[in-house]
Amino acid sequence: MADTPSGNKSEKQPPPDLNLDKPSSAGTGGSKGAGGGAKPGGVSSSRSSTGKPQAPKAATDSPEPAKAKPSAGTPKPGGQAVASAARPAQPAKAVASAGAGPQAMAEEAPPSRSFGSLFLLLPSWLISMVFHMVLLLILAIWVIPEPDRSGLSRIVVPPPTKVEELEEIREEPLEQINVESPVDTVVIAPDPTQVPELPKSDDLDAATVKVDLENFGLQQVPRSDLLAHRGTFFGSGLEGRGKGKGQLLRAGGGNEASELAVAKALKWLAEHQMPNGGWNFNHAMAPSCQGKCRNPGTETEAWNAATGLALLPFLGAGQTHREGKYKENVKRGLMFLVSRMQRSPQGGSLYEGGRGRMYSHGICAIALCEAYAMTKDKYLYEPAQLAVNFIAYAQDPVGGGWRYEPRQKGDTSVVGWQIMALKSAHLAYLQVPPITVRKAVQFLDSVQTNSGANYGYTDPGAGAATTAIGLLSRMMLGWKRETPALERGVQWLSNHGPNINPGAGTANMYYNYYATQVLRHWEGELWDKWNVKMRDSLIQTQAKQGHEEGSWFFTGEHGTELAGRLYCTAMATMILEVYYRHMPIYRAHAVEAQFPE
Numbered sequence: 001m002a003d004t005p006s007g008n009k010s011e012k013q014p015p016p017d018l019n020l021d022k023p024s025s026a027g028t029g030g031s032k033g034a035g036g037g038a039k040p041g042g043v044s045s046s047r048s049s050t051g052k053p054q055a056p057k058a059a060t061d062s063p064e065p066a067k068a069k070p071s072a073g074t075p076k077p078g079g080q081a082v083a084s085a086a087r088p089a090q091p092a093k094a095v096a097s098a099g100a101g102p103q104a105m106a107e108e109a110p111p112s113r114s115f116g117s118l119f120l121l122l123p124s125w126l127i128s129m130v131f132h133m134v135l136l137l138i139l140a141i142w143v144i145p146e147p148d149r150s151g152l153s154r155i156v157v158p159p160p161t162k163v164e165e166l167e168e169i170r171e172e173p174l175e176q177i178n179v180e181s182p183v184d185t186v187v188i189a190p191d192p193t194q195v196p197e198l199p200k201s202d203d204l205d206a207a208t209v210k211v212d213l214e215n216f217g218l219q220q221v222p223r224s225d226l227l228a229h230r231g232t233f234f235g236s237g238l239e240g241r242g243k244g245k246g247q248l249l250r251a252g253g254g255n256e257a258s259e260l261a262v263a264k265a266l267k268w269l270a271e272h273q274m275p276n277g278g279w280n281f282n283h284a285m286a287p288s289c290q291g292k293c294r295n296p297g298t299e300t301e302a303w304n305a306a307t308g309l310a311l312l313p314f315l316g317a318g319q320t321h322r323e324g325k326y327k328e329n330v331k332r333g334l335m336f337l338v339s340r341m342q343r344s345p346q347g348g349s350l351y352e353g354g355r356g357r358m359y360s361h362g363i364c365a366i367a368l369c370e371a372y373a374m375t376k377d378k379y380l381y382e383p384a385q386l387a388v389n390f391i392a393y394a395q396d397p398v399g400g401g402w403r404y405e406p407r408q409k410g411d412t413s414v415v416g417w418q419i420m421a422l423k424s425a426h427l428a429y430l431q432v433p434p435i436t437v438r439k440a441v442q443f444l445d446s447v448q449t450n451s452g453a454n455y456g457y458t459d460p461g462a463g464a465a466t467t468a469i470g471l472l473s474r475m476m477l478g479w480k481r482e483t484p485a486l487e488r489g490v491q492w493l494s495n496h497g498p499n500i501n502p503g504a505g506t507a508n509m510y511y512n513y514y515a516t517q518v519l520r521h522w523e524g525e526l527w528d529k530w531n532v533k534m535r536d537s538l539i540q541t542q543a544k545q546g547h548e549e550g551s552w553f554f555t556g557e558h559g560t561e562l563a564g565r566l567y568c569t570a571m572a573t574m575i576l577e578v579y580y581r582h583m584p585i586y587r588a589h590a591v592e593a594q595f596p597e
């Protein structure tokens with residue numbers, strides 16, 4: 001397994017806050033981490049899923065048959081089994097009592113003989129009963145693992161005494177059943193340059209994934225199903241569309257101007273989609289643009305990150321590949337991501353070179369999970385679940401975080417995207433390993449200060465963006481509104497206010513994106529105050545003319561050089577969608593729909 005990357009990169013990075021620029025210092029050689037682990041070999045043989053627990057499991061599985069044999073094979077002639085079982089005890093006893101002299105030896109001998117004769121004296125019905133009980137036990141053990149389907153072959157009759165191991169083996173597949181069969185069915189890695197057609201969805205029932213609840217366990221089912229409703233606001237009846245959105249918009253503090261800005265932004269994003277269905281941070285590569293818009297990003301390698309980031313604002317506005325004005329754009333974007341996914345026993349990786357790396361994967365995982373949650377399109381089920389599996393695999397097994405390379409010691413910035421993806425996955429009824437969530441909490445604990453009101457980057461600290469990410473993550477992971485540290489943290493963010501200066505054209509959109517969500521969930525006066533400034537500043541700074549119309553660009557943040565206008569536009573749009581984009585996921589019950597312990 002590709003454990004190698006852990007810690008092979010420079011641990012100490014300059015301050016956090018900023019996104020895509022961070023990875024820069026770590027170089028690109030590390031692609032072996034995910035790339036290596038993500039090679040599509042041996043796909044069919046694995047149980048995949050979370051990846052990491054698998055190898056150890058398989059190792060403990062294989063010895064089983066050998067251990068099992070003695071107990072399974074001997075009992076044939078009934079009495080003999082008991083006799084042979086008793087015999088091995090004798091030498092031990094003899095050795096133990098050797099020091100006691102011949103007398104002791106003499107005393108020792110009779111028991112074995114008397115045991116034998118006693119055995120002969122036993123009534124046949126008793127022997128028969130014992131034999132049949134043993135037989136039944138063996139049969140039971142043989143039969144019980146049956147439902148574990150394909151993994152069965154590896155579980156060959158564990159010895160009856162190994163009850164604990166048996167339970168372990170039986171639990172394991174429960175978490176992962178769904179994952180394996182999809183992996184088995186995927187053999188072809190599609191050509192990224194050829195975007196295949198999505199299957200036609202004439203039959204809504206057929207398109208809906210039948211969720212197999214027994215694979216989840218009740219405790220894993222989210223208490224609210226609100227994410228699905230985001231689709232229905234715009235998806236099922238035309239009447240329901242504008243209505244639901246309008247209500248949420250007004251209730252949350254949005255207005256017509258903010259909605260107009262979102263509409264223009266989506267138009268700009270759609271116009272800068274590439275012919276292959278993806279997006280690139282160098283938006284000038286788009287045929288319709290060809291440099292008409294300024295400020296292209298310099299990070300041209302991170303196709304996945306750019307595509308995931310461009311898709312999120314569409315999804316946030318209720319635009320899916322099934323519904324809405326931009327369904328063709330969304331469809332081609334999703335297909336692009338699916339075709340780029342590297343499948344392996346560790347899951348489906350959208351890790352990529354350049355500076356995207358695990359950022360790319362987290363962002364794309366959110367897009368896939370949201371699209372799946374909103375449409376329940378069977379086609380997206382597998383990629384979404386595999387993306388979650390890869391997140392679980394890529395988690396630092398020690399500290400619980402995520403960073404540029406899979407299994408590297410974490411940083412708060414990369415962690416934020418993965419946690420958001422896990423939350424979307426959870427609400428989409430995808431399987432999120434509880435251990436992954438617990439370890440993510442452990443990571444947050446390790447970088448917090450002020451009892452959890454503030455967060456650092458890779459160590460305890462109190463950066464602005466990292467604090468916003470940490471607090472939003474805490475909300476996602478179940479902190480109640482009453483938590484004192486949360487209240488202090490929110491107040492802290494409120495005191496900082498939105499980081500945007502329309503006059504100077506500067507902003508930190510990374511911080512704004514997370515902090516806006518935190519304040520939005522907090523609601524009340526602090527939100528109202530935040531919202532007015534954030535909303536109106538964005539409306540004011542949106543490009544008003546030329547090909548740039550509908551987009552944003554700010555300086556003052558390293559990430560904007562790398563990811564350019566596309567990045568600024570995606571982040572600004574999602575901020576203006578906060579009134580309805582996150583309501584289904586986080587607001588009301590959803591925020592409190594905790595992961596299972």
Ligand SMILES: [Zn+2]
Nearest residue numbers: 289292293547
């Ligand atoms: Zn342009």
